[in-house]
Amino acid sequence: MLKAHETQLEIDLSALTHNYNYIKSKLKTGTKVLGVIKAFAYGSDSVEIAKHLEKLDVDYFAVAYTQEGVALRDAGVKRPILVLHSQSVNFKTIIERCLEPSIYSDYVLKEFIKTAESLSQNNYPVHLKFNTGLNRLGFSEDEIGDVVSKLENTSAIEVKSMFSHLAASEDPNEEEFTKLQISRFKTIAQKFETQAGYKPWLHLCNTSGIINYPEAHLDMVRCGIGLYGYGNSVEEDQKLKPIATLKSIVSQIHQIKKGESVGYNRAYKAKGDEKTATIPLGHADGLNRIYGKGKGYVTINGKKAFILGNVCMDMVMVDITDINCKEGDEVIIFGPKHSANDLAESANSISYEILTSISQRIPRIFKNE
Missing domain, CATH: 2.40.37.10 (Lyase, Ornithine Decarboxylase; Chain A, domain 1)
Known part of the structure; x- marks a missing residue:
């Protein structure tokens, strides 16, 4: 450790490497890893964390808001960046800076299509968010038909992935509910594939989901707190290193x-x-x-x-x-x-x-x- 001469936050990049490799060890070959680096990479430094994860060959990044993604692009980060809470006022910026929006409601879908068409986009990548029980953001299962209909009427966007978010994957007392969410998401994905005629990437697991529900790893996993050294349980905390x-x-x-x-x-x-x-x-x-x-x-x-x-x-x-x-x-x-x-x-x-x-x-x- 470096000796402090003032208040400072020391970031250990070797610990980040350890945590990334530990998460990778949990996955089957071919499962992609999305590094969640919102909120200044959980309070550390989003640019330095992103650049280090790029060296480790991470597949994707996610941020909460558009300006977080812009800051990464300004710093030279090249990997695809998913904006988890995209908002219509920023859609032009999202496209200009090659960010990829989460589309989570009928309004957001219509507004992004409108912006993409106005900028003459073709098959711009978007990510559909479905609500399976967290009740925060996301389309409902009943809206699949309307979503597919709007997608079929434009060539401006294409669905790169579909995802949802587990509400209590770290809580063994909520195992039944988590498995219900997994089942709901798989049903939604199947219905979308049947109606749309193609299958986007699927991702559902956060850090605790990666650790506790390997059957839900699907095509990609989203790792946030685990990268920074916390596994939401005493046992997993011992296998990770706080950065x-x-x-x-x-x-x-x-x-x-x-x-x-x-x-x-x-x-x-x-x-x-x-x-x-x-x-x-x-x-x-x-x-x-x-x-x-x-x-x-x-x-x-x-x-x-x-x-x-x-x-x-x-x-x-x-x-x-x-x-x-x-x-x-x-x-x-x-x-x-x-x-x-x-x-x-x-x-x-x-x-x-x-x-x-x-x-x-x-x-x-x-x-x-």
């Missing part, structure tokens, strides 16, 4: 007497003579105010330092009464040994939230293979 380590330093140490308070609103009052450390990291950096008051800790010299009082915008105070440390010492907020999942669980959250909350003002430092 990101959030580090900072001890800015100042205070000796606090019994009854003295720490931070805004006097939210913590010392129970005896105590010692605190101030760290240059706060809720503006992604360490949200849900932490503190007994929730969450960092590690200093290998020991737990619990967060005291309210998290400030740019700073946080921790208890170092029993820790031998000095100003300038390194602080680990999360990393391979104290993971983002550990920190998130202390506040009834999930690793996704803390990873994607990391402020863009924090420098990203890369460890190459």
Whole structure:
């Protein structure tokens, strides 16, 4: 590890390689891998992650919104990019930047056809999203006929893939529902193929789906959190490597007497003579105010330092009464040994939230293979 001299996010690209290869090992030969790099690649750096995954020969990328895809194209990323939540205001940009939209409703389908025809497109690739139970985005099974009819009346677009999204693939208590979703999607795909006369690629599995439902790998899988080192279970977390380590330093140490308070609103009052450390990291950096008051800790010299009082915008105070440390010492907020999942669980959250909350003002430092 590189020693921190300020708050920084260290990204280990060798860990990314390990995670990608582990996911690939779960798949049968020929199954494509789509790397999900939305939200700045889960809080890391979408451009650097995309370029590294291109070196590993990933097949596809996915982002949430058009501007995320534009940023990748501006940086020279060449692989196909699926825009998961495409919106009509961006359709011209999507086509101009060679991005590929998710088409998830009758309105979106009509508007994209209109834009594609106005730009004289022929067989522009699109991806049909179907709702099988998440009830977020997607056509219903009943709309297949209308979708096929509109496709038959234009040569401007072609369906590259069909997909859906599993709602609870990480939850063994929801196995029955997940299998129902898989069955629904296969039925939808068969009906579309029968009515349209051809079979697009099919993809359904997220990270937990890849791990838990190999029968649903189909033509391609979409891997997000797994690439970044989290498998949504203790067992799988041990086989993956978190790529990101959030580090900072001890800015100042205070000796606090019994009854003295720490931070805004006097939210913590010392129970005896105590010692605190101030760290240059706060809720503006992604360490949200849900932490503190007994929730969450960092590690200093290998020991737990619990967060005291309210998290400030740019700073946080921790208890170092029993820790031998000095100003300038390194602080680990999360990393391979104290993971983002550990920190998130202390506040009834999930690793996704803390990873994607990391402020863009924090420098990203890369460890190459």
